[in-house]
Amino acid sequence: MRRRHLLSLLPGALAAPSLVAAQGGAQAGYPARPVRVIVPFPPGGTTDFIARLVSARLTTAFGQTFVVENRAGAGGTVGSDLxxxxxxxxxxxxxxxxxxxxxAxxxxxxxxxxxxxxFAHVALMAEIPSVLAVNVSSPIRSLADFITAAKARPGLNVGSPGNGTSSHTxxxxxxxxxxxxxTHVPYRGSGPxxxxxxxxxxxxxxxTLVEAGRNERFRLLAVTADARVPGWPDLPTFKELxxxxxxASTWFGLSAAAGTPPAIVNRLNTEVLAALATPEITAKLIETGATPRRMTAPEYSAFVEAEVRRWAGVVQAAGISID
Structure with a gap:
């Protein structure tokens, strides 16, 4: 039911002349065949939802199919390495x-x-806060209840979509x-x-709020946003508690392998930003608690680099290690 709901929301001047021509040709003939959009998690989760939402628009813009392919494993690292x-x-x-x-x-x-x-980072697409949630029939009705229960019974189970994911952190x-x-209980994706x-x-x-926010089987206890999220005015933030x-927001972007011609990267960036600017996609993202983001390719590259530095400090302080 949840998946059906989500899917329903559904350098230039100094370069050698031959290089400039090659890049221009790459842009003019791109894409030569259907484009694979790798989602490094199972179907039905937030990453899959955003990928399908934007890929449908890119298919129209390029006149060539952008095919979403799920390659899950090891907290998203298997598909990323591919x-x-x-x-x-x-x-x-x-x-x-x-x-x-x-x-990671x-x-x-x-x-x-x-x-x-x-990687050649193309564009940031969306940011989404996370939530701590329990079954709607659970006796835990608030973050204070959760903490009291965890202190009374050390080892209370908390699931995440996988080892090394932001939920784990x-x-x-x-x-x-x-x-x-x-007790951390890692899964192969958020669906299971x-x-x-x-x-x-x-x-x-x-x-993520996208996955649990509108599902009446869950009770949301707190959200990782800086302020209360529109659409969930009764859901407190961890900060205020x-x-x-x-x-901390969970973010999603689009990237290609390093060495991808700048002309292709820039064309993809242009079309992704155009997709995110459409009222339909904007409304679908906001409805689920996501915030559309628009960055140039260099801005997104700098963003990823800054996030790597940030989470290195957080992980070290938290003492997390996978291997």
């Missing part, structure tokens, strides 16, 4: 995200790619800030995790 090692022709793209691009470099000692140097921050001990919370076999989870360290 694109890092792909041909730099713009025919294979990745929905870059906070988990596999921002947090800090938690995986042997990450097989570099989030900054192995936020759980560690909550533990440190609230002085509690919880949400099913277990809905079914009562998992006590709680940290996931005394946990300012838990102000």
């Amino acid at each position: 694109v890092a090692k792909s041909q730099p022709d713009g025919q294979t793209l990745i929905v870059s995200n906070i988990a596999s691009f921002g947090v 470099p800090a938690v995986y000692r042997n990450l097989p790619y570099n989030s900054v140097t192995d 936020k759980q560690a921050i909550l533990q440190r800030s609230a002085g509690i001990e919880t 995790m949400m099913n277990d919370v809905a079914g009562g076999s998992l006590e709680s989870m940290i996931t 005394g946990y300012p360290d838990l102000v």
Whole structure:
């Protein structure tokens, strides 16, 4: 039901002449065939939702199909590595995200790619806050209840979409800030995790507002936004409840392999920004709690680099390590 709902919302002047011609030709003939848009998580989650929403618009803009392909595993790093090692022709793209691009470099000692140097970052698409949620029938009715329960029974289960994801990191921050001990339960994506919370076999989870916000099977306890989110006026923020360290949005962008011709990167950026500016896509994102973002390719590249630095500090302070 949730998935159906989400889908329904559904350098130039100094370059050698031959290089300029090659880049111009690449732009003129791009894309030569259907473009793969790799989602490094299972179908049905936030990353998948945003990918399909924007890909449909890109299909219309380019006159060539942008095909969403789910390649899940290892907190999004499997699909990300696939694109890092792909041909730099713009025919294979990745929905870059906070988990596999921002947090992963800090938690995986042997990450097989570099989030900054192995990609040509195209555009930031959206930012979404996360929520701590429980089953609607749970006796836990507030963040204070959750913390009381965790102190009374150390090891209370908290699910995340996977090891090394931003949800995993936020759980560690909550533990440190609230002085509690919880048990991290990683899943291969948010879909199976949400099913277990809905079914009562998992006590709680940290996931995006897009995924849990309109699902009546869940009770939302607190959101990681800086201020209350329009559409959820009764949902308190962690910040107002005394946990300012838990102000963090989950972000999603589009990237290609390093070496992709600038002409292709810039064309993709232009069309992604045009898609995000349409009233239809803007409304669908805002309805789910997401904020559309518009950046140039250089701005998004700088953003990713800054996020890598930021989460390295957070992860070190939280003591998170995957391997």
